[in-house]
Amino acid sequence: MTHLFNDPAAFTEDMLAGFLDANSDYVTGVPGGVVRAQETPQGKVAVVVGGGSGHYPAFCGIVGRGFADGAVVGNIFTSPSAQEAYTVAKAATGDAGVLILSGNYAGDVLNFTSAAQRLTSEGTQARVLFVTDDLASAPDTETERRRGVAGDFVVFRVAGAAAEAGYDLDAVEKAASRANDRTRTLGVAFSGCTLPGARTPLFTVPEGRMGVGLGIHGEPGVSEADMPSASELATRLVDGVLAERPADGSGRIAVILNGLGTTKYEELFVVWATVSRLLAGRGLTVVEPEVGELVTSLDMAGVSLTVTFLDEELESLWRAPADTPAYRKGPARLAQKEGGSRRRSPAAQGGSSIEAAQIPPATTAARQAAAAVVAGLSSMRTALIDSADELGRIDAVAGDGDHGRGMVKGVTAAVEAATGLAERGAGVSTVLIGAGDAWAAKAGGTSGALWGAGMREAGAHLSDTASDITAEDVSGALRRGLNTIVAIGKAAPGDKTLLDAALPFADALETAIGRGTDLWTAWDEAAAVAHTAALATADLVPKTGRARPLAARSIGTPDAGATSYALCVRSVLSVRTKEHAE
């Protein structure tokens, strides 16, 4: 149970404010996350880590010397937006480039990649690396589909230590990539975690049982077993991670026995006593083990074991000094005083581009269409708020349960941006672009990135100077937006994503408009098609799709993204009713 919060919707902001205040010697806030209190020295590669929050000390707690230069902090269990990743990376990066790392989750991959592309386009060397240590999330023939869990800590640490040691960007990336290749994690859960303000956990484990292969966002395990003794659990975890021991290992390993949140240090030490013995019995030498809470999942009860098969270079990086709010090792604090200069006021950093935008002139038709977009977004917002819990529940079957929450955040930001722009006389193109950017910036997650990019693209296809906006213009813009979603999301029809509602919707809309039906009637027909298609996703078994390894377990449950898509397009129909009433 997460007991303490003010407004659950502002939990992450409140948490960050307290974290920054308590650790002001180490860190400074920037829009989207935190960076070190000291400027990154010239010539030093920046290492930026991140992902959703709820994993403390991952990831803001490990910003400091010998570790990260910055952390992008998303909402609980939700990918930060590309804008947030960009702002943090920009603030953290000096003149030697940046490596941005996160666990391998669809939303993080989309948003961090997009941020790196933007930095690159601006002339800053930027690379991305996504950690794939969770051996339960896909077979070893498909490691690129595996999630990142507590192995994040080792890979981020190696990158941070390499950058501190003066490696160039290529070398930092190479070391981190090798650490990722040689890191394996297996975890178990005994009880689920509860989001702030929620009354029930994201998942439950029956009394006397445990979930094997849990995710760190409340994703359930891949199998279930009877609750073992501490020794039995140690054996299971050691056997699991050593099953993928590489042939070329030095026999020296970095090890993390990680508590997920409410499994306490006393219990971890009891398990560690057996883990240590078993590892020694397999001829392995443990180097500076970490037994504690390093990558948590709110108040989940559970444990994971991470092993990194070291070589000489990885061992030296693993042992290097570090000095961060939550992780300190060696004589780092002393050296810090010699380091870079204190940052200037954080207010000077970053900032949103939306408020500063000039409003291009717009025709009456474009402004009327903009008003319809505002009304449509408002209807979507109402519908999404009503359905947020249900969408979260559906999403939790195979994912992290954040879909409803993320959609509400996104649409709320979009409504605010669209309203502000429309009030200042903006046309439909500017309004849609502004709404899409706001959605992506505030929602985070996969759905935020996709909806934001799709709306921006649709807006770019419309014109603020058109004398008329036709039904064909609308369906054409919608199709362009959808194409962008396909291009970014890399999912195929049948992969159990929002495409499985959105593509039938677009097809039906175009067909109806093609035979001369008016826009609202066509939209009504297409919305019905989308609704049916969304329900039918319950029968789908996804075949492709990066970082959706658990989707197979969702057979019988419709896809959350397809469901919310169908809900959104249907809710927009209320605009017609209002127009008729006026």
Next chain:
Amino acid sequence: MTHLFNDPAAFTEDMLAGFLDANSDYVTGVPGGVVRAQETPQGKVAVVVGGGSGHYPAFCGIVGRGFADGAVVGNIFTSPSAQEAYTVAKAATGDAGVLILSGNYAGDVLNFTSAAQRLTSEGTQARVLFVTDDLASAPDTETERRRGVAGDFVVFRVAGAAAEAGYDLDAVEKAASRANDRTRTLGVAFSGCTLPGARTPLFTVPEGRMGVGLGIHGEPGVSEADMPSASELATRLVDGVLAERPADGSGRIAVILNGLGTTKYEELFVVWATVSRLLAGRGLTVVEPEVGELVTSLDMAGVSLTVTFLDEELESLWRAPADTPAYRKGPARLAQKEGGSRRRSPAAQGGSSIEAAQIPPATTAARQAAAAVVAGLSSMRTALIDSADELGRIDAVAGDGDHGRGMVKGVTAAVEAATGLAERGAGVSTVLIGAGDAWAAKAGGTSGALWGAGMREAGAHLSDTASDITAEDVSGALRRGLNTIVAIGKAAPGDKTLLDAALPFADALETAIGRGTDLWTAWDEAAAVAHTAALATADLVPKTGRARPLAARSIGTPDAGATSYALCVRSVLSVRTKEHAE
């Protein structure tokens, strides 16, 4: 819920083994606890801390430079024995004396004081200091009755830093004592903690409510309130601790916002954001705050706020470097390499005196009486095992719920020691002394110290060379033991302790024997008196008694110590039945 354990009875030993293995750079095990891996340098005062376990990182996690030299580690929520405190302090102490610190609990006070006395008697300067920061546990006119909770951390830290800085024993004690005088804590709990192997928590808090003024051993709070928002809680905690702000304060404070176990860092940071603002609004400057899990209570959900009103010296000690398994600050690690030499094998340290004892010659009568003692202890053991859960439940009403468990540990050790000695031909005196020492050494806690000392004293009053052991000898020995319990425990009749059953028992036994009744008949009569007297403790309201501030809440529940005493004397009657059958 505490999920992970092997044998719950061996939880602490298993935990310590894992802790020592994972932190072998820092610490070495000795009988009864841990000491630094490096020898204490000559001229440096030793600081030894301790208490029951279940509070990680308190207390074994803070052994290292700038903090403790050793930690005595009791069973979960149970005071270590005097023997354990002695062994650890002896191993940790060089030539400059030792300050032994713990929270102000009856068992710790008894056992740590006894250990210090033994060290003093051997020529080692030894002092004790008991922390009293918990303002909810007694009014500010009776601070000496207050418990030690998270303020332990500050006081231990000040002592450790002072010793590291080269203070002599007087100065270390003075600084620690001033830190204690100027430290206040207020805590709240949202849910209780569960002992390893138990299926239900030690206490519960109703849904939507919180306990105010909790203890760190599952003692319930002193009042209950509706569950507040994070900001409301911050206000309540700040108002509470600042109510005792001293007039001479510098306006600079050390602050700990402490998570009790399952209240996570994210929540702590949300609360901290408001705490920090409120403290600033009261004109206070926060110096290097700690927001995290420092003194936990297994898996309890809850938070406490600790404030130490600093002066210049306390501030400099609070900020000094430290390097321990769980708490690191400043450039300590570097300096450590220059420090003392690595300890020799821990096997060379400490050890029990019982096994090494020579068996004095004994008469047949003394050996027969010894056999009766062994049989009586075995009967007590069976009865205590059967009643352990119930005794724990009764004890949890006003205490830490460890009474049943502690009694079983103690009597089991006593049976083993007594059996071994009797098999080697020992008489009743030697057997009782050995059994008492074993009880005190293994049980820990208040009851362990009292039962152990009482049995030792009773044994000392009997003779191994007597040709006969009479009923008067038995009742005389029992009275001598009881006098010792009164002297050590400092409780009075009516204080709701075991004395309220033991004194009526001794009186009744003496009266019956005085009128010529045989021993077993007299014992039977007296046991019935003890049973009635134990039940009657339900109506008592304790008036005196150090560190029993919560006993008032137990009105209506009999005292656990009196109940187990009555149970024990009654169970011994089964020896008569067996003797008759033979």
